[in-house]
Amino acid sequence: MNKINYSDYLRRFSVPLMFVIICAVCAPISGLSPSYLCNEIVTRMGRNAFLILSLLIPIMAGMGLNFSMTLGAMAGEIGLILVSDWQIVGIPGMILAMIVSVPISALLGLFCGKVLNMAKGREMITSYIISFFINGIYQLIVLYLMGPVIPIKHSNIKLPRGYGIRNTVSLLSMRQKLDNLIPLNIGGVKIPVATFIIIFLLCLVIIWFRKTKLGQDMRAVGQDMGVARDSGIDVERTRIISMVLSTVFAGIGMIIYLQNMGNIATYSSHSQIGMFCIAALLVGGASVEKASIGNVFLGIILFHTMFIVAPKAGTVITGDSMIGEYFRVFVSYAVITVALIMYETNKRKNKSKAGEQLALAQEEANE
Amino acid sequence: MSKAPLLEMKNIKKDFFGNQVLSDINLTIEEGEVVGLCGENGAGKSTLMKILFGADVIRETGGYGGDIILDSQKVSFQSPFDAIAAGIGMVHQEFSLIPGFTATENILLNRESKKKSVLSDLFSDRMDTLDRKDMDRRAIESIEKMGVTIDKNMLISNMPVGHKQFTEIARELSKEQLKLLILDEPTAVLTEKEAEALLDSIRGMSKRGIAVIFITHRLGEILAVCDKVVTMRDGYVVNESATKDTSVQDITKWMVGRDVADSDVAYVTEDTGADKNIIMSIKNLWVDMPGETVRNVSLDVREGEILGIGGLAGQGKLGIPNGVMGLYHSGGTVTFEGKDIPLNNPRKCLDSSFAFVSEDRRGVGLLLDESLEWNVSFPAMQIQDKFLKKYFGGLLKWRDDAAIREVTDKYIEEFKIKCTGSTQKAKELSGGNQQKICLAKAFALEPKLLFVSEPTRGIDVGAKALVLDALKKFNKEQGVTIVMVSSELEELRRTCDRIAIVSGGKVAGILPAGEQLEKFGELMLKNC
Numbered sequence: 001m002n003k004i005n006y007s008d009y010l011r012r013f014s015v016p017l018m019f020v021i022i023c024a025v026c027a028p029i030s031g032l033s034p035s036y037l038c039n040e041i042v043t044r045m046g047r048n049a050f051l052i053l054s055l056l057i058p059i060m061a062g063m064g065l066n067f068s069m070t071l072g073a074m075a076g077e078i079g080l081i082l083v084s085d086w087q088i089v090g091i092p093g094m095i096l097a098m099i100v101s102v103p104i105s106a107l108l109g110l111f112c113g114k115v116l117n118m119a120k121g122r123e124m125i126t127s128y129i130i131s132f133f134i135n136g137i138y139q140l141i142v143l144y145l146m147g148p149v150i151p152i153k154h155s156n157i158k159l160p161r162g163y164g165i166r167n168t169v170s171l172l173s174m175r176q177k178l179d180n181l182i183p184l185n186i187g188g189v190k191i192p193v194a195t196f197i198i199i200f201l202l203c204l205v206i207i208w209f210r211k212t213k214l215g216q217d218m219r220a221v222g223q224d225m226g227v228a229r230d231s232g233i234d235v236e237r238t239r240i241i242s243m244v245l246s247t248v249f250a251g252i253g254m255i256i257y258l259q260n261m262g263n264i265a266t267y268s269s270h271s272q273i274g275m276f277c278i279a280a281l282l283v284g285g286a287s288v289e290k291a292s293i294g295n296v297f298l299g300i301i302l303f304h305t306m307f308i309v310a311p312k313a314g315t316v317i318t319g320d321s322m323i324g325e326y327f328r329v330f331v332s333y334a335v336i337t338v339a340l341i342m343y344e345t346n347k348r349k350n351k352s353k354a355g356e357q358l359a360l361a362q363e364e365a366n367e
Numbered sequence: 368m369s370k371a372p373l374l375e376m377k378n379i380k381k382d383f384f385g386n387q388v389l390s391d392i393n394l395t396i397e398e399g400e401v402v403g404l405c406g407e408n409g410a411g412k413s414t415l416m417k418i419l420f421g422a423d424v425i426r427e428t429g430g431y432g433g434d435i436i437l438d439s440q441k442v443s444f445q446s447p448f449d450a451i452a453a454g455i456g457m458v459h460q461e462f463s464l465i466p467g468f469t470a471t472e473n474i475l476l477n478r479e480s481k482k483k484s485v486l487s488d489l490f491s492d493r494m495d496t497l498d499r500k501d502m503d504r505r506a507i508e509s510i511e512k513m514g515v516t517i518d519k520n521m522l523i524s525n526m527p528v529g530h531k532q533f534t535e536i537a538r539e540l541s542k543e544q545l546k547l548l549i550l551d552e553p554t555a556v557l558t559e560k561e562a563e564a565l566l567d568s569i570r571g572m573s574k575r576g577i578a579v580i581f582i583t584h585r586l587g588e589i590l591a592v593c594d595k596v597v598t599m600r601d602g603y604v605v606n607e608s609a610t611k612d613t614s615v616q617d618i619t620k621w622m623v624g625r626d627v628a629d630s631d632v633a634y635v636t637e638d639t640g641a642d643k644n645i646i647m648s649i650k651n652l653w654v655d656m657p658g659e660t661v662r663n664v665s666l667d668v669r670e671g672e673i674l675g676i677g678g679l680a681g682q683g684k685l686g687i688p689n690g691v692m693g694l695y696h697s698g699g700t701v702t703f704e705g706k707d708i709p710l711n712n713p714r715k716c717l718d719s720s721f722a723f724v725s726e727d728r729r730g731v732g733l734l735l736d737e738s739l740e741w742n743v744s745f746p747a748m749q750i751q752d753k754f755l756k757k758y759f760g761g762l763l764k765w766r767d768d769a770a771i772r773e774v775t776d777k778y779i780e781e782f783k784i785k786c787t788g789s790t791q792k793a794k795e796l797s798g799g800n801q802q803k804i805c806l807a808k809a810f811a812l813e814p815k816l817l818f819v820s821e822p823t824r825g826i827d828v829g830a831k832a833l834v835l836d837a838l839k840k841f842n843k844e845q846g847v848t849i850v851m852v853s854s855e856l857e858e859l860r861r862t863c864d865r866i867a868i869v870s871g872g873k874v875a876g877i878l879p880a881g882e883q884l885e886k887f888g889e890l891m892l893k894n895c
Contacts, residue, residue: 212494216472216479216497219467219468224466227463227476230447232448354655355655358653358654358655359653362653
């Protein structure tokens, strides 16, 4: 019995383990100092945690990995672009950007939730494609409508042709304003205390949320929609709410992410964020149907350590820095693929288990 | 008898698209009374209960006739939720539980105890937090009402089947307003001991004044616990008597007894083929087919016979052909003409000249969007290279459309298939004609052994007779061995030489087709 449990654990944690090994091998080769590594990881923790936490609620509601968190990221970017045109700086600017982004995110989440209700059982691929579709609309708004329709005053964020937004929008006025709000430095490692407090609050909200009636309903819907519906839970509405919450959180998360970066890559910031967040969550040991706050933080540490050390190690070994860059993009796609395959094989394995049990019961009866 | 009965059902009628399934049902239940309801599959038990419980399917198919009077008030439930509010609870055959939730969470699903939270007023009461302590208290209360012990904190997925069943019952009991509980075959999945505990708790409920409708195939249990037993057959209540005045034999007779006086069919009454070759031998077969699990079945099929497989729904008769043909995960050994046939490999079965007419006509049986020609010829073309013209020594294979048309037209004529022509799409045909296409498809394979599963399900009388005659003719003229699975015993008796009855996933016995009905009835109920 013990042996079976052991191998079960091994399989469950195989992805995190693989990354521990990669990091352990690459870290010494890269020649980066531990204090530098710590600094980087802490920074990235502050930058990404909120975004990744936004993925947890749809998983709870059985909708899998929310690839359409990109929608929230776009809403956050629109908020930031507008606020930086209005020249509202620092923390007030961030708060205003969040206020602007929330209704946009909520609407997008509502739309996404409605579509996903029509595609039950295929949520992940549908949300992935929705993110491409909405990306098109986002480009239309940012590239053509901002200027003629949505007033943009300042030419430093406008394209030279007079309408549309530049490829890069500088957020110098709010760069790391949140991170540095409460300065703290421990042994050379800069800690963004205020950001961590917000992340901590979100964790508390998620933990508390699980204890509410709505959270309980989401868990029920996530495990068996039919049973939940029979007991009177409004399945469709519950699923839509989970998407709206996720998208809104993703929007706020994107604003926190971008204040740390200090600029917006208008046309590409959001496009990979979904992929990297999902990969990080999976690296932390989450699966399509189960994810915890612990998975989020473990995932960030492992995935981003790999992110930092692999290119360096690649450069040291081959003398070419591109190899590491290539490696980390390749790995994040690979992780997602592996996680999806494992999800399917586990499902199939459980199915064949039923057959094995039948065979066993029969053998016993024959003896 | 001054007090009005708890529930009265008067002249209940129901038809599904002109097909009468319930006629003039009258049923009266007193407060605290335990009523046993029995009858064969298709007798109308489930439909009657669905009407009582306000199931959506009844409304969607045009409602019902007659009156339901609950507590001296006429009621007509629009949905199960109305029925629940009125005090009716139902435990279905399939579990309706969330696997990752504890017993407590399942018992109080969507009726959790709640505490107000900061956000409740701001948004809605769904932001209330759960009051775990109070939930535990209510769960324990309803578990105690049942009189059995289950762990309130255990996850459903870790529970033995019996405890799952008890959790469901506890859920119904936790509803304050419960007056009538419908139990649909609750003991089918229980061990003997658990079933005994359940019967005890039924007695307890009855003492508390909760009336129970108890549907089961285990007649012994009805006698043990019910006050009254109601037997249904073909949509009628054929008998209603106090339990103390009846016996298992009586009920069995009422259940299966049919007016067979008008039939002039000569049954095969004697087992004359004992000296025939065994063409296929199934040993220790298990099949993991959801709802039709097969356990340790050994069965010999003789060359040239029609072997019937009968039994009640959910007992595993459908699992046998589906398992042998490799459509569901299975194990054991199957030998055909002395050779082992590998399981879980449909292609090998087809290569060994088996053919299968599935009960799932639209899902497995037909290419719905393709023409009749393709449907008839497709398997033969794929498996046996029939209807193909070969060029360059077989390097290039070309479809032989003329031959395909010829064979399709032949079957259309032979089976009197109603269609506009051989190029019509399969989905446009009626159920009976689709079934005939399925048969044609199997016949075109010219198999040595043909499995037919529920060949007459959902088709009209005329088509039924034609399908059965075609099978018999195919068997006689071509000498093809046929294994036919059907829920309709009468149809099996008219068509087959021998009938194996499956009960509880096992073969309960094999009888010649002409054997007395009571004997079949006994076998059907043997292990379930």
